[in-house]
Amino acid sequence: MRKIQLCLCCLLTILISNGCSSKKDTVTLEKYSMTSTSLGFDTVVMFTAYAKDEHTYKQYEQILQDEFKRYDKLFDKYHNYDGINNIKTINDHAGDKPIKVDEPIMELLKQSKEYDALSNHQFSVTMGAVLDLWHDAREAAEKNPKSATIPSNKALQQATTYTGWEHVELDEKASTVYINNSHTQLDVGAIAKGYAVEKVAQKLEKAGLKHAIINGGGNVRLIGAKPDGSAWNVGLQIPNYDTLSSDSLASISINESSSFVTSGDYQRYYTYKGQIMHHIIDPSTLMPAKHCRSVTVITKDGGIADMLSTTLYTVSHAEGEKILAKIRKEKGISVEAIWVYDDTIAPEDDTATLSSHGYQLVMSEGAEKMLKK
Secondary structure, three states: OOOHHHHHHHHHHHHHHHOOOOOOOOOOEEEEEEEEEEEHHHHHEEEEEEEEEEEHHHHHHHHHHHHHHHHHHOOOOOOOOOOOOHHHHHHHHHOOOOOEEOOOHHHHHHHHHHHHHHHHOOOOEEHHHHHHHHHHHHHHHHHOHHHOOOOOOOHHHHHHHHHHHHHHHEEOOOOEEEEOOOOOOOOOOOOOOHHHHHHHHHHHHOOOOOEEEEEEEEEEEEEEEOOOOOEEEEEOOOOOOOOOOOOOOOOEEOOOEEEEEEOOOOEEEEEEEOOEEEOOOOOOOOOOOOOOOEEEEEEHHHHHHHHHHHHHHOOHHHHHHHHHHHHHHHHHEEEEEEEEEEEOOOOOOOOOOHHHHHHHOOOOOHHHHHHHO
């Protein structure tokens, strides 16, 4: 699915980077861009920034590259790195001993635990044992599509007994993480990329960057408004499985630092008996979620947007609205969402929709106000 991710990144960048000037800034700013496939997270990172000169831009670019590589190593569950205790290190020592970790891992896990409770356990980084079964099935299917299969119900039910925060102990004072069940595995894939993009953006903002776009594999983070003070226009991807369109379903207008993250069934999948088996697993069924085609979340923090886009994808629209309302109330943050349906999947509730390119969009009230007319 690398090809799809690359095209998606390109589409988003085209849609959000056009038409920028620097009338509002007293210093003339130049536009600079870069694209890289070597910064980790098995994805494409695109960066567009406005700076007074190339030297200043290169300093920003170096920060971005260094930080992305650092977070990729910390959150990697498949590889070891000299001198680094990462997610793989924690998993490898499940049932053995606590592992001392760097602050980003502790912070990410604490946030994940909090949103596990806020989402009624629809979001959990502790279900690695379940996700490993689906990962292995997807990898095998990609190598030999004719022999595609799915995990057995027995194996999934066994794996889910290893899921839950009762199996993971966070000791903030000692900066350690201990998995007390030898079968439990952490998988932070549903938050790691968004968290990393957010932290990179925050560091760039502290370094003085005021106008930029970071796109980490579809996790879009805007830094400030356009140089002239006007809004960015962020396009909503058409969720095609095999082909990508240069059009978008809708365009969202945002004139401040914000995150825009989409989860959908068209990004990573394989076919089994004519059915799409994508990578977003519903914790309540242990199967690929089937409520809609995609969910986009818009909020300030990229890690929260990443978590919530996955979470909302695994529940009905009505349940998703309840989760959003709960988070707005308990966390005091602004968060909006857009659900996308097609002629094969419709909203379970009688919700008013907006038609676009043969798809149906359901928007939270705040998201509808952001819609570019």
